[in-house]
Amino acid sequence: MQKKIATIALLVILCFMTTTVFAASTTVSTRIKDIAKVQGVRSNQLIGYGLVVGLAGTGDSNKTLETLQSVGNMLKAFGVSIDSSQLKTKNVAAVMVTANLPAFARPGDTIDLTISSMGDAKSIQGGTLLQTPLKAANGQVYAVGQGAVSTGGFATSSGGGGTSKNFTTVGLSPNGGIVERDVEAxxxxxxxxxxxxxxxxxxxxxxxxxxxxxxxxxxxxxxxxxxxxxxxxxxxxxxxxxxxxxxxxxxxTPDSIAKVVVNERTGTIVMGGNVAVDEVAIAQGGLNVNIVKTTSVNQPQPFSLGETIVSKDTDVQVTEDKAHTIVLSATANVSDVVGALNAIGATPRDIISILQAMKAAGALHADLEII
Missing domain, CATH: 3.30.1360 (Gyrase A; domain 2)
Structure with missing residues (x-):
């Protein structure tokens, strides 16, 4: 008998040990690298104004004055004097060039450029960005950009109709920028x-x-x-x-506040594992109202002086579905609530409305964020 008692006691101890190990294994740890960063290690935004040339008639129109003036100034820098009003700029587009200068970038390193049309150009597909100085917020030039523009799409038109893919007024120039000055961290x-x-x-x-x-x-x-x-x-x-x-x-092991995020447009609900719920009773039901209109025709007796009478009858039927009620204890969490509501046939939008009501009643101990 003593051997049996000892065996049972040993099994109980093993069960407690197994439960403890399982609880510890469910704790999620992460590297400091994934939840924090060293201050001072950051990128810097650069911006510049430039011209994209070589377009197939899809550039800015002559109504875009900044393009006319920019082309005229560029030609003067090369010793070509011409009246800006005589220029035809349908093969040229004025663009804004943006880039991110990574931390610890050194002169000679290359960076990617994003090129966006700022005039009325239809497409900058196949164009070439001319050398563009890229400045930081302090007004100093930290990089220059130049190179072919790739839009990853197309736009064609003929006979009053057309088709397009992606945005052809925004393009990329991979490695199109060269760092000229570093930022000391x-x-x-x-x-x-x-x-x-x-x-x-x-x-x-x-x-x-x-x-x-x-x-x-x-x-x-x-x-x-x-x-x-x-x-x-x-x-x-x-x-x-x-x-x-x-x-x-x-x-x-990072910590976070209890939060439930719901998306009303898609009916998506995302919740954390530390969300707590007080004891609460939930009733879910629906009211259906049906209105049916019928037309009746009353004929008089043969050879009588009566007249045919047409009448319209309206029948209103009201039915209420049986309410489904569930009671959850204070040890429940949101996953229990959602599981119970799914079991009684509640739709995602019903669940979202119930969670909002629980938050208003003070039974849901979490931040409820609606996106």
Whole structure:
């Protein structure tokens, strides 16, 4: 008998151990690299004004004054003097050129360009962008762009009709820009670096701080829920890249607020696993009203002096579906609510309306975001 009791006790202990391991395995951890970035490591936006030439009659019309003036100024720079009013610019289009200058880009590196028509050109397909200076917000030139334009589409017309694919007034020039000036990033110049969280959160910032201090000692502190400031250890002062690489490879468990996101247009519902629901009763039913009109004809007796009478009768029928009621305990979550509503035949829009009512009643403990 004692052996049986010991065996049962051992099985119970194993069951508890299995449950604990399973709960731990469901905890999702991620790298610091995926939820935060080093401050100062960022790209910069560039913009420029230029001309696309070589178009097959699909460029700007003579009504686009900026194109006429730009072509005239360009020709003067090459020693050609001509009256701008005499120009025909149907093979030329005025465009705005935009690009992103990556962090740590060096002179000679190439970047991609986006070229957008700003006049009344029909298409910039097959054109060539002339050399265009690209400036940052401070007005300084950091790159120049020039090269063939690819729109990835087409536009044709004939006899009053036409067809097109994609937007032919916006194109790309892969590697069409050349970096002329770099942007110095002062990374760790004062012996410290800062991590900026993608989604500021007190709990996540505290967990990142604890993970860093557990690995390198007491070198990290969170000034606010969006920033963790780190003092570079003495042994890594000459190997800052290696230190940042080790930081980014640390694993933490990010935290987030409970949220339910619903899309009314498509009936999509996305929810987090930490959404809680108080005890609540939900009734779901419908009211159907049918109105039927019929026409009756009454004929008089033969050889009588009566007249034929036509009457219209209206029959109103009201039916109400039996309401389906479900009661959920306080331990339920939104997945239980949605599963129960699906079981009684509620549509996605019914579920969205019920979730909104639960939020208004205070039974849904989560942010309800409607997109």
């Amino acid at each position: 002062k990374l760790g110049s004062d012996g410290t670096i800062s991590l900026s969280l993608a989604k500021p959160d007190f709990t996540t910032a505290a967990r990142i701080t604890n993970a860093i201090n557990s690995r390198f000692g007491n070198i990290a502190g969170a000034n606010n829920p969006g920033t963790v400031k780190i003092t570079v250890p003495y042994m890594y002062q000459n190997n800052l890249i290696g230190f940042v690489a080790e930081l980014e490879d640390l694993y933490v």
